[in-house]
Amino acid sequence: xxxxxxxxxxxxxxxxxxxxxxxxxxxxxxxxxxxxxxxxxxxxxxxxxxxxxxxxxxxxxxxxxxxxxxxxxxxxxxxxxxxxxxxxxxxxxxxxxxxxxxxxxxxxxxxxxxxxxxxxxxxxxxxxxxxxxxxxxxxxxxxxxxxxxxxxxxxxxxxxxxxxxxxxxxxxxxxxxxxxxxxxxxxxxxxxxxxxxxxxxxxxxxxxxxxxxxxxxxxxxxxxxxxxxxxxxxxxxxxxxxxxxxxxxxxxxxxxxxxxxxxxxxxxxxxxxxxxxxxxxxxxxxxxxxxxxxxxxxxxxxxxxxxxxxxxxxxxxxxxxxxxxxxxxxxxxxxxxxxxxxxxxxxxxxxxxxxxx
Numbered sequence: 001x002x003x004x005x006x007x008x009x010x011x012x013x014x015x016x017x018x019x020x021x022x023x024x025x026x027x028x029x030x031x032x033x034x035x036x037x038x039x040x041x042x043x044x045x046x047x048x049x050x051x052x053x054x055x056x057x058x059x060x061x062x063x064x065x066x067x068x069x070x071x072x073x074x075x076x077x078x079x080x081x082x083x084x085x086x087x088x089x090x091x092x093x094x095x096x097x098x099x100x101x102x103x104x105x106x107x108x109x110x111x112x113x114x115x116x117x118x119x120x121x122x123x124x125x126x127x128x129x130x131x132x133x134x135x136x137x138x139x140x141x142x143x144x145x146x147x148x149x150x151x152x153x154x155x156x157x158x159x160x161x162x163x164x165x166x167x168x169x170x171x172x173x174x175x176x177x178x179x180x181x182x183x184x185x186x187x188x189x190x191x192x193x194x195x196x197x198x199x200x201x202x203x204x205x206x207x208x209x210x211x212x213x214x215x216x217x218x219x220x221x222x223x224x225x226x227x228x229x230x231x232x233x234x235x236x237x238x239x240x241x242x243x244x245x246x247x248x249x250x251x252x253x254x255x256x257x258x259x260x261x262x263x264x265x266x267x268x269x270x271x272x273x274x275x276x277x278x279x280x281x282x283x284x285x286x287x288x289x290x291x292x293x294x295x296x297x298x299x300x301x302x303x304x305x306x307x308x309x310x311x312x313x314x315x316x317x318x319x320x321x322x323x324x325x326x327x328x329x330x331x332x333x334x335x336x337x338x339x340x341x342x343x344x345x346x347x348x349x350x351x352x353x354x355x356x357x
Contacts, residue, residue, distance in 0.1 A: 012099040012100065012344060012345065013046055013048075013098060013099050013100070013101055013102065014098075014099075015095055015098045015099065016038065016042065016098060016213070018035070018038065019094060019095075019098065019206070019209075019210075020206075021091050021094075023205070023206060024087055024090050024091045024094065024204070024206045025070075025071060025072060025087040025090075026071070026205065027067055027071060027199065027202075027204075027205055028205045029205070030205060030208055030209045030212060032212060035209060035212055035213055035216070036212075036216045038213070039212075039213045039214075039215075039216035039217040040216060040217070042101075042213075042217055043216075043217040043218070046102070048101060048102045048217055048218060049102075050218060050219040050220070051104075051105045051106065051218040051219060051220035052219065052220075054105045056105075056267040056268070057105045057106070057265075057266045057267050057268075058103055058104055058105050058106075058266060058267060058268045058269075058270065059104075059105060059106050059107070059108060059263065059266040059268070059269050059270065060097070060104050060106075060107045060108070060270045060271075060272070061107075061108045061110065061263070061269060061270065061271045061272070061273070061283070062093065062107060062108070062109045062110070062207065062211070062272055062273050063110045063238065063271065063272065063273025063274065063279050063280050063283055063309075064110055064111065064112045064194075064273050064274050064275075064279050064280075065090060065093070065109065065203055065204050065207045065272075065273050065274060066111065066112060066194060066200065066201060066202060066203055066204065066274075067199060067200045067201070067202055067203075067204060068112070068193040068194045068195075068200035068201065069086060069112075069193075069194075069274040069275065070086040070087065070089075070090055070204045070207075070274060071086075071204065072087070074193075074200050075190075075191045075192065075193040075194075075200055076136070076190060076191060076193045076312075078274045078275045078310050078311070078312060078313075079310070079313060080276075080310030080311055080313055080321070081311075081313055081319070081321055082310075085310025085311075085313075086274055086310055088310075089272070089274070089307070089308045089309055089310055090204055090206060090207055090308075091206075092305075092307055092308050092341045092342065093207060093210075093272050093273075093305070093308045093341065094206050094207060094209075094210045095341070095342075096272075096305065096308065096341040096342075097210040097211065097213075097214055098210060098213070099345075100345050101213075101214055101217055101218065102218075103345055104214060104218070104220075104270075105218075105220060105266070106220050106221075106222075106223060106266075107211050107214055107215075107220070107222050107223070108222075108223040108224075108225060108259075108263075109203060109211060109222060109223070109224050109225070110224075110225045110226075110227060110238040110273070110279075110283070111194075111201065111203075111224055111225065111226045111227065112193070112194035112201075112227060112228045112235075112279065113194055113196050113201060113226040113227060113228045113229050114192075114193065114194045114195055114196065114228050114229065115195065115196055115229070115231070116192060116195070117156050117159055117160055117231055118228075118230075118231045119172070119175065119187070119231060119232055119233065119234065120187065120188060120189060120190050120234050121135075121189070121190065121192055122134075122135050122189055122191075122192070123153060123156065124152065124153060124156060124189075125140065125150045125151070125152065125153060125189065126150070126151060126152075126153045127149065127150060127151075128148065128149075132153075133150065133189040134189070135189050135190055135191035135192075136188075136189075136190060136191055136314055136317065137314070137317050138188070138189040139185075139186040139187065139188050139189070140176060140186060140187040140188075140189060141176060141180070141186045141187075142173075142176045142177050142179075142180045144176070145172055145173050145176050146173065151169060151172070152165070152168050152169045152172045156168075160231050160232070167247075170247045171232060171246055171247050173247070174246065174247035175187070175232070175233070175243055178243045178245075179242065179243070184242060185278075187234070194228065196229070225238050225256070225259060227256075230252065230253050232246070232252055232253075233252060233253055235253075236278045236279045236281075236282035236283075237279065237282035237283040237285070237286045238256060238259065238279070238283050239255055239256050239259060239260055239283055239286035239287060239290075240253075240254075240255035240256060240286050241253040241255075242282075255286070260286075260287070260290050263287060264290070264291070264294065264298060266301070267301060268301050268302075268303060269287075269301060269302050269303070270303045270304075270305060271283070271284060271302065271303070271304050271305065272304075272305040272308035272309055272341070273308070273309055274309060274310065275309070275310060275311055275312045275320075275324075276309040276310055276311045276324040276327075276328070277311035277312045277320035277321070277323055277324035277327070278312055278320070280309050281323075281324060281327040281328075284302070284304065284327075284331055284336070285327070285331075287302065288302075288331060288334055288336070291334075292334075296334070296335065297335070299331075299334045299335030299336050300335045300336075300337070302331075302335075302336040302337065303336070303337045303339050304328060304331060304332075304336055304337065304338050304339065305339060305340070305341045306328060306338045306339065306340065307340050307341050307342070308341050311323070311324035311325075
């Protein structure tokens with residue numbers, strides 16, 4: 001007899017035998033057909049019913065859980081202060097998905113998605129000697145651009161501005177001024193990362209496997225949300241780019257209104273991923289901004305898996321741990337919940353949902 005899917009009284013599910021915690025930090029091919037058969041058998045064995053029948057709709061948002069951020073030898077590994085941050089986070093995230101498979105109505109996976117010529121990559125900028133900035137160690141401020149320490153590389157103007165170099169240089173000045181005026185982090189020049197078509201862009205294999213298993217077991221299509229393809233703006237948050245207007249006041253990008261509304265329509269939204277100080281914090285802040293406009297009480301439906309995310313830490317260069325922790329405390333003060341993936345799911349949100357039925 002099938003168990004009641006989405007019921008808080010149901011105990012957590014076991015971890016499938018195929019899950020290997022020792023491979024979370026590695027890249028490998030997911031055996032889709034084998035996992036699909038196992039997922040269908042798993043659903044039958046444990047009475048897991050299709051997500052379409054869930055009485056309460058719960059969404060897990062996995063932010064940028066990609067090789068580029070989560071595998072040590074890749075470009076922007078998020079090690080946190082421990083040096084092992086993203087690997088430990090993803091181990092817990094995989095286990096969370098498997099244990100709570102029958103509660104998760106849908107999984108949204110955001111995908112940082114870039115090409116080479118973008119405003120935060122080295123090729124975009126040069127100094128007076130024609131040298132590119134050092135990635136991961138260079139921040140470009142308003143003063144830097146105004147004083148000519150850094151300027152747009154003229155060689156990219158043809159591709160990104162139709163050959164109009166003054167226009168793209170003017171945009172660069174406008175851009176860093178806008179970041180400064182809005183109180184955002186200065187423009188950071190990052191190593192080439194999350195390159196579209198490259199292996200770094202792909203989801204971490206263990207997480208991809210868990211998400212695929214959920215998709216099949218619950219008959220719930222994973223929603224992949226690509227972000228970051230606009231060459232003229234950063235896009236830490238999946239909900240909106242850092243700057244959405246150009247120097248002439250015309251829009252160069254827009255917020256992801258469809259996804260914002262989709263998230264607000266769920267009964268609960270659980271958020272995890274990388275990096276806590278950047279893409280995770282920016283996404284949560286944009287979600288909170290929308291909530292504060294619509295109804296501040298909606299913040300109570302958001303749950304942050306604080307043990308499944310780590311901040312950017314570049315040893316001897318920068319450490320965003322304190323900023324990330326401060327952001328999460330602000331989110332908690334607004335009504336969002338800071339929770340652990342290892343807690344029984346009923347202990348932190350199911351009871352609150354189901355007592356109102």
